[in-house]
Amino acid sequence: MGVVHGEEMVLNIGPQHPATHGVLRLQVRTDGEVVSQITPYMGYLHRCFEKHSENVTYEQVIPFTDRCDYLSSMSMNFGYVVAMEKLMDIKVNNRVEHIRVVMAELQRIASHLLCTGVFGLDLGAFTPFLWALRDRERILDLFELTCGARLLYNYMWVGGLSHDIPTGFVESTFEFLDYFEPKVDELENILAHNKILVERSADIGVMPKDVAISYGVTGPNLRASGVKWDLRKNDPYSIYDKFDFDVPIGEGKKGTVGDCWDRFYVRIIEIRESVKIIRQALASMPKDGDVHQSLPKKLRPPKGSIYARTETPRGDLGYYIESDGSPIPYRVKMRSPAFTALSVLDEIGAGWLLSDVLAILGSLDIVLGEIDR
Amino acid sequence: MIKYFTDIFTAVSTITGGMFITLTHLIGAKKGIATLQYPEERWPRPERGIGFEHGRYNVIRSRLHVDMDDCIGCLKCERACPVDCIKIETEKSPDRGNDLKDINHRGITSNGTKKALVVTRFDIDMTECCYCNLCTYPCPEECIFMTGGPNGKKHPIDYEFSEPDRSDLIYRFAKPGTKEGMEKIMNEKSQVEA
Numbered sequence: 001m002g003v004v005h006g007e008e009m010v011l012n013i014g015p016q017h018p019a020t021h022g023v024l025r026l027q028v029r030t031d032g033e034v035v036s037q038i039t040p041y042m043g044y045l046h047r048c049f050e051k052h053s054e055n056v057t058y059e060q061v062i063p064f065t066d067r068c069d070y071l072s073s074m075s076m077n078f079g080y081v082v083a084m085e086k087l088m089d090i091k092v093n094n095r096v097e098h099i100r101v102v103m104a105e106l107q108r109i110a111s112h113l114l115c116t117g118v119f120g121l122d123l124g125a126f127t128p129f130l131w132a133l134r135d136r137e138r139i140l141d142l143f144e145l146t147c148g149a150r151l152l153y154n155y156m157w158v159g160g161l162s163h164d165i166p167t168g169f170v171e172s173t174f175e176f177l178d179y180f181e182p183k184v185d186e187l188e189n190i191l192a193h194n195k196i197l198v199e200r201s202a203d204i205g206v207m208p209k210d211v212a213i214s215y216g217v218t219g220p221n222l223r224a225s226g227v228k229w230d231l232r233k234n235d236p237y238s239i240y241d242k243f244d245f246d247v248p249i250g251e252g253k254k255g256t257v258g259d260c261w262d263r264f265y266v267r268i269i270e271i272r273e274s275v276k277i278i279r280q281a282l283a284s285m286p287k288d289g290d291v292h293q294s295l296p297k298k299l300r301p302p303k304g305s306i307y308a309r310t311e312t313p314r315g316d317l318g319y320y321i322e323s324d325g326s327p328i329p330y331r332v333k334m335r336s337p338a339f340t341a342l343s344v345l346d347e348i349g350a351g352w353l354l355s356d357v358l359a360i361l362g363s364l365d366i367v368l369g370e371i372d373r
Numbered sequence: 374m375i376k377y378f379t380d381i382f383t384a385v386s387t388i389t390g391g392m393f394i395t396l397t398h399l400i401g402a403k404k405g406i407a408t409l410q411y412p413e414e415r416w417p418r419p420e421r422g423i424g425f426e427h428g429r430y431n432v433i434r435s436r437l438h439v440d441m442d443d444c445i446g447c448l449k450c451e452r453a454c455p456v457d458c459i460k461i462e463t464e465k466s467p468d469r470g471n472d473l474k475d476i477n478h479r480g481i482t483s484n485g486t487k488k489a490l491v492v493t494r495f496d497i498d499m500t501e502c503c504y505c506n507l508c509t510y511p512c513p514e515e516c517i518f519m520t521g522g523p524n525g526k527k528h529p530i531d532y533e534f535s536e537p538d539r540s541d542l543i544y545r546f547a548k549p550g551t552k553e554g555m556e557k558i559m560n561e562k563s564q565v566e567a
Contacts, residue, residue, distance in 0.1 A: 059456035063505035125396060147435040148519070156506040162506070190391045195384035 008036065011354075012278070015044050019122055019358040022048040022277030022368025025341075026361075033253040033353050038346045042372050049373040053332035058158065058299040059083060059331060066152040068334065069370040071114055074107035074310035075142075076370075080299035082237050083308035083319040085160040088301045096160055097239045103143075103155065105274040109180075110139040111313035112220075112267040112274075113338070114344040115365040119264050120191050123200045128191040135183055138176050145169065159295040165221045170282050184275075188268050192261075200253030201264060205360035207348045218337050219315025221364055224250035224260035224266045231311040241263055243280045245273045260363040269366070300327050314338050314365060334373060385511050433519045434504045436534050437497050439546040442480040443516035446490035450508035450517050458501035459508060459543040462494035464555045467562055478555030493555055500539060 011028045014020040021353040023044035049068055053061045065080045066073040078100060085092065114317030140150045147155045147163050184258050191197060207217070212225040222229055230247040232240040248269035250262030301323040309318040315337030320329040343362045349357045409416065418496035466473070469485030471480040478491055509518050536542050 001402070056455050060453070060507065063455050066505075067503075149504065154507065162510075186394060190394045191386050194391055195380075195387045198387075206497050257466070307405070 013358075020361065020368075021118065021366055024371075025210070025367075026345075026357075027204070028354065028357065030354060032356075035352055035354055036350055038357060039351045040188070040342055040345060042368065045368045045372040047373065050167065050332055050334065053329055055328065057327045058301070058336070061329065063152065063154045064152060064154050065334075067369060067373055068336075069312065069314065069336060069367050070151060071367050072107050072223045073151060074103045074155060075111075075155050075310065076152075076317065077313065078104050079157045079308070079310040079319055080357055081158050082310055083306050083321055084301065086308050087304065087306040087321060087323060088158070088296065088299075090159045090294050092160060093286075093289045094295050096241075096291050098281050099161060099165055099291070100156060100284040101238060102239065102242075102285075103146075104276045105281070106142060106173075106313060108238075108274045108313045109271050110136045112271050113139075115204045115313075116187065116191065116264060116267055116271075119201075119359075120197065121363045121366075123197055125191060125194070125197060128187055131187060131190075135180060138180070141330065142169070142173060142176065143173070151321040155357075157295065158299055160293065161291040164291045170285065177279060178313050181272075181275060183266065184268065184271055192265055192268060198254050198261060200356075201260035201363065203259050204255075204352060204356050205260045205348050205363065206261075207257070207258040207344065211344065211347055215347065216340040217315070217344050218340065219313070220266045220270060220328045221263055221315065221344075223248060223343050224263040226243045226250055231309060231316060235309070237310055239306070240277075242284070243277045246277050248273065254320075260359050263363040263365075274359050281284055296370055298327065300325070309335070311338060311357065314367065314370070315341065329330045334370075336370045336373065338364075338368075342366050342371055380472040391517050397497045401437070434506060435520050436499055437502060437508070437544070438520045439495055439497070441492065441546050441548060442479045443493065443515055444492050444495065444546075445482060445486055445488050445516045446492045447513060449511040449513070453507045455505060455507060456501050458496075458498040460496045460501075462495060462552075463490040463491060464493050464559070465489065467558060473554075473558065475558065476551050478551070482516070482518050484514055486514060491550040491551065491555055492547050497544045497546065499534070499542045499544060505543060550566050 007042065009030050011030055011135060013026040013028055014024045015025045020366075025041040027039040027041060027043070028035050029039075047067070049064050050164070052064060056064075062077055065076040069076050081100075083144060113132040113136045117129040117136075120126075120132075121129040136180050143153060143155075144150050146165055147153050149155075161326045180302045207221070209225050209227055212227065219227075220230070226249050228247050228249050231237065232245075233247055240313070248266050250257050250259075250266055252262060253265070254261045269304030301321075303323060303325045305320065305322040307318055309316050311317070315364050316335070317337055320331070320333040321329055324330040345357075345361060345364065352360065446461060448463075449463050451457075451459045466478070466480075466489055468480070469489045473480070473491065474476060476491070478488075480488055482488065490548075490550075503521055506519065509515075510516075
């Protein structure tokens with residue numbers, strides 16, 4: 001008796017499906033319930049970011065970078081301004097750098113909270129999702145206090161920030177962190193070690209080191225596979241070299257290194273590391289310094305091109321900016337971390353059950369706004 | 374065999390642990406921690422009086438408003454807008470710096486700038502606005518702002534500006550009749566010159 005092969009069936013998941021985290025269509029070839037091939041079709045959220053950038057001035061690109069990865073807009077702004085400041089050779093003062101780091105790390109916490117919460121939701125745990133969103137809301141309140149917007153900030157400008165932080169921001173952030181740290185433990189206790197979640201995610205969708213590297217996967221997904229690579233440590237930008245924090249990697253505590261559970265758990269540890277960075281940055285923030293000090297009068301970078309990369313919650317975000325000396329960029333190219341994470345889906349997702357594919361997709365933490373741009 | 378029983382043990386212990394956490398939340402729930410009854414109750418907005426350590430900024434992002442008496446028609450906001458939702462048309466004022474009573478035009482702004490232009494059209498399409506706030510910074514007279522900002526006393530914060538019709542969200546700030554009035558004035562002037 002050999003293995004019985006039934007007729008293969010082609011299934012479409014999405015584009016309107018809650019588990020695809022946006023508008024993504026997965027064409028899945030199934031044999032019974034075993035998936036043999038996954039073909040992602042994207043482009044449903046394509047908004048011509050790169051082409052549009054060639055028609056607006058440099059400062060007008062920033063609101064569009066917000067809308068690429070709408071779950072971590074601050075980090076997207078950060079990458080763009082780091083690239084532009086490298087191109088124009090601007091040095092911003094220490095206060096600006098500290099505020100930027102605080103904002104980027106708060107955003108990382110917010111993004112990871114959503115990711116871990118939604119991962120639980122994909123696997124059927126509803127309560128932790130609401131708790132994660134409740135705490136994320138507090139972070140968004142802090143952002144609203146600072147710049148008036150909750151999701152799409154346009155906060156970091158080339159050469160500075162749009163606003164200084166309000167009086168009392170430092171205290172309320174410390175207050176939030178004191179409230180938040182026990183909540184992370186609670187989230188971990190209720191979700192991460194839960195036997196149901198472990199059974200659904202451990203040993204599933206294993207991404208070995210070599211696969212992750214050859215596909216160009218970055219960020220928490222790569223670190224979960226056991227590669228210690230974090231741009232904040234390995235290629236420090238801004239003032240990340242001043243802070244003391246660890247880079248968590250997947251250890252395969254519940255199964256194999258690089259499985260879904262590792263990808264999920266690395267994010268929880270990263271939340272704690274971000275809290276550490278924020279505490280240090282707030283404590284060492286200089287009291288004075290004008291956030292508009294090094295704003296250029298006119299954004300007119302010299303002829304040339306630049307590629308700069310930063311670490312967003314989803315991984316290695318790169319901006320390639322080509323300037324022809326005019327106030328309008330000749331080309332803005334974004335290297336999206338979520339795009340590479342999606343490309344590995346077929347490699348690690350084939351061979352698993354249909355319900356596991358959704359767990360793998362959730363653990364990769366993709367944002368379609370950034371993939372389609 | 375041992376694995377079988379340890380599996381059962383971890384399953385029971387982790388799930389009861391989780392249930393214990395939810396139970397503490399159930400018992401320790403405070404009033405107002407859950408859903409807000411939206412139209413009756415609202416989340417507190419950030420206080421307007423929050424000071425900024427280094428100067429005052431407009432931090433509110435609600436909806437755009439223009440004080441037409443202060444607008445000099447410099448088009449800086451139109452140029453700053455990344456989505457081109459601001460449309461401005463101007464006409465040269467026949468009497469620079471003086472009021473034009475017929476079309477209700479003020480000649481001098483509250484900052485004391487003499488206006489050389491009459492703004493005949495100032496439309497903002499709030500359906501296109503991306504709330505980036507970029508238009509409010511370059512304004513030399515600080516007449517375009519998000520409601521509730523520095524001029525907040527005059528204009529309360531307003532997030533809820535839904536309209537039954539889409540075209541109602543195109544705000545026309547130029548005073549009604551400005552365009553026709555300007556045409557009339559220019560015609561009269563050319564007749565006098567002739």
